[in-house]
Amino acid sequence: MVAKTVLRFSTFSLLTAILLVSCKKGDMGPAGATGATGATGANGATGDAGPKGTANVIYSAWVTANTFRDTTIDLSLMRAGNVTAPQIVDSILNKGAVMVYFSFGSTAFLLPYTSYAAGKPSTISYTPLPGKILITRFTYDNSNAAVLPVTLLYRYIIIPGGIAGRQATVDYRAMTYQQVCAYLNIPE
Numbered sequence: 001m002v003a004k005t006v007l008r009f010s011t012f013s014l015l016t017a018i019l020l021v022s023c024k025k026g027d028m029g030p031a032g033a034t035g036a037t038g039a040t041g042a043n044g045a046t047g048d049a050g051p052k053g054t055a056n057v058i059y060s061a062w063v064t065a066n067t068f069r070d071t072t073i074d075l076s077l078m079r080a081g082n083v084t085a086p087q088i089v090d091s092i093l094n095k096g097a098v099m100v101y102f103s104f105g106s107t108a109f110l111l112p113y114t115s116y117a118a119g120k121p122s123t124i125s126y127t128p129l130p131g132k133i134l135i136t137r138f139t140y141d142n143s144n145a146a147v148l149p150v151t152l153l154y155r156y157i158i159i160p161g162g163i164a165g166r167q168a169t170v171d172y173r174a175m176t177y178q179q180v181c182a183y184l185n186i187p188e
Contacts, residue, residue, distance in 0.1 A: 058087045058158040059186050062103065065135050065154060070144060073136065077144035083126075083133040083154045090130065095161025098128040100135075101177055103153045108177035111135075122146040128156075157184065 065081030072078065088098065101108040102124060112125035120139050127134040133156055137148040157180070172180055181188045 056160045057184050057186060058160070059184075060085065060154075060156050062153040062155050064150060065148070065152070068148065068150060071136075076138050077142050078136045078138045079144060079146070079148040080137075081135045081148055081150075083135060083156065084131070085128070085133050085156055085158075086131050087158055088128050088130060088133070092158055092160060093128060093130065097159040098126075098133070099157045099159075099172060099180070100126045100128075100133055101155045101157075102135075103155075104149070104151070108155070110173060110177070118146040120145065124148065124152075157186070159184075 060083075063083060065083050068079065068081045070077070071080045073080075083100075085098075092098065100111045102111060102113065103109070112123050114121060114123045116122075118139075120141055120143070122137055122139045124135065124137045126136070133154070135148065135154065137146055138144070139146050170183065175183065178188060
């Protein structure tokens with residue numbers, strides 16, 4: 001009985017081997033239906049905040065003003081000059097912020113800046129216009145006796161309206177020039 005079982009098993013193994021060797025691969029069948037979408041996994045942890053960057057902040061080098069002249073604005077006598085600023089366009093004027101600093105030595109001051117020059121109080125201020133910044137100086141007695149020195153250096157920083165968070169949450173006037181540069185990650 002054992003010999004018959006071994007013979008049957010050997011015959012079966014031999015026939016299986018012959019069938020496997022003599023079979024050839026057929027054509028591929030049609031693709032099956034798409035399976036159901038799996039469950040959505042849990043969201044990962046929130047990453048650390050990235051470093052502060054300049055984003056779209058625009059800044060100039062330290063430059064002098066040009067085109068100096070005496071003028072009158074709103075019945076106030078003034079000395080005026082221009083700083084070229086081609087980045088100031090309508091979208092900046094309508095939605096952005098423009099800050100202007102001036103320097104006469106190693107210290108930078110945010111405009112407007114009021115001082116007691118030429119024996120009377122005066123203010124150096126600015127008005128951003130398309131393509132330029134109008135720098136003005138006026139005296140409080142409307143005498144226009146204080147000059148606007150041609151040696152003063154100016155630097156502007158433009159924050160476009162697309163990054164309002166930087167404008168709305170920070171009081172730049174309460175910061176030193178160095179703090180503003182560090183916050184905006186721009187060179188001094």
